[in-house]
Amino acid sequence: MYRLYTHNDLDGVGCGIVAKIAFGKDVEVRYNSVMGLDHQIEKLFENEKKLKDDFLIITDLSVNDENLIRLDDLEKGGGKVRLIDHHKTALHFNDYNWGRVKVQYDDGRLTAATSLLYEYLLEHELIKSSQALDEFVELVRLYDTWEWDQNDNIKAKNLNDLFFMVSIEEFEEKMTERIINSDHFEFDDFEQKLLEMEEEKIERYVRRKKREIVQTFIGEYCAGIVHAESYHSELGNELGKDFPHLDYIAILNLGGKKISFRTIHDHVDVSAVAGKFGGGGHAKASGCSMGKDAYKLFVQDIFPLDPMRQDAFRNKYNNKSSMQGSLYENKKGDKFFIFAAGEDNWILEMNGKPVREPYQNFQQAENYIKRKDQAWLVHDDIYVEFLKRYYIKTKN
Secondary structure, eight states: OEEEEEESSHHHHHHHHHHHHHHGGGEEEEEEOTTTHHHHHHHHGGGHHHHTTSEEEEESOOOOHHHHHHHHHHHHTTOEEEEEEOOGGGGGGGGSTTEEEOSBOTTSOBOOHHHHHHHHHHHTTOSOOOHHHHHHHHHHHHHHTTHHHHHTOHHHHHHHHHHHHSOHHHHHHHHHHHHHHOSSOOOOHHHHHHHHHHHHHHHHHHHHHHTTOEEEEETTEEEEEEEOSSOHHHHHHHHHHHOTTSSEEEEEETTTTEEEEEOOOTTOOHHHHHHTTTOEEOSSEEEEEOOHHHHIIIIITTTTSOOOOOOOOSOSSOOTTOTTOEEEEOTTOOEEEEEEEETTEEEEEETTEEOSSOBSSHHHHHHHHHHHHOOEEOOHHHHHHHHHHHHHHHHO
């Protein structure tokens, strides 16, 4: 008997689907939250004698030190154990015979638990490959590593959207049957319509949350903080793109007492941020439980702050990166003017006086005033009036 204990997100359930295809009725699959796995493993070891006759596989999750010792003793005593993961916080499991943790392939692609489990089963001739299965595994990998966004693979995102629209049991059953009975992995017409409706719903949700985001410094990082119960990946990605001056986005789910961290920047490792609060994950997507320290920093201390003022949109004249200049303002009424004085030479003026040395590009200058002064791009009418006074002043 095979026992698979895995995560309850798309990558974890992808492992369950691969295992069902490989072993059929000879596998028992249990889906767990990050915090729920260790309790399940402890319960499993209450019947350790029976466990020695089974093959225990843990994917996309890590165990605590106590369960690590239990698993190691089980393997040394003749039991069959494998822990397959792709988070760098789990690399220490490679010190054990039963650990199989890999973050990145030799060609630079990031791994996923589903792809690693599939390759392990292929290597040991425990599963037969197929075109539909290959395509499904790659879609899961693309979404979980966020490579779908870089490669504009909307199908991978749609797979995750569909995952959240139905129960885990229904998703597992439908995907398993489809992979087994199809030459290629495709969505049916009904699912396509549902996905179109879901995309519109996500866009409305993200637009609303953009008006609620709060900016603050937590440690060395400038963070954007927003409360949301749904669409954390989409929300984190869109907010990161819209507010590139923020080092990371913290998405708070008070009901679930969890925080999700997302970043679009290579210089920020949010798994390290989550690690300070007992969590972990990937460099650009991670999470933690909301303990006392995290609650104080991300909820209690933030509560009195107002949301960020949004940049004016649909402007005809005052636009970002405009060579003739872009005008910003902060709550104090200070005016910030960014304009090009030549190639790789952008000037920032505050109330008519130059600030610091010239910047190499527009984004550096904007990042400075948004991080330091929380300034926003003003509407055209303010911009036109400013330019009138500005050019009159320069002529005089």
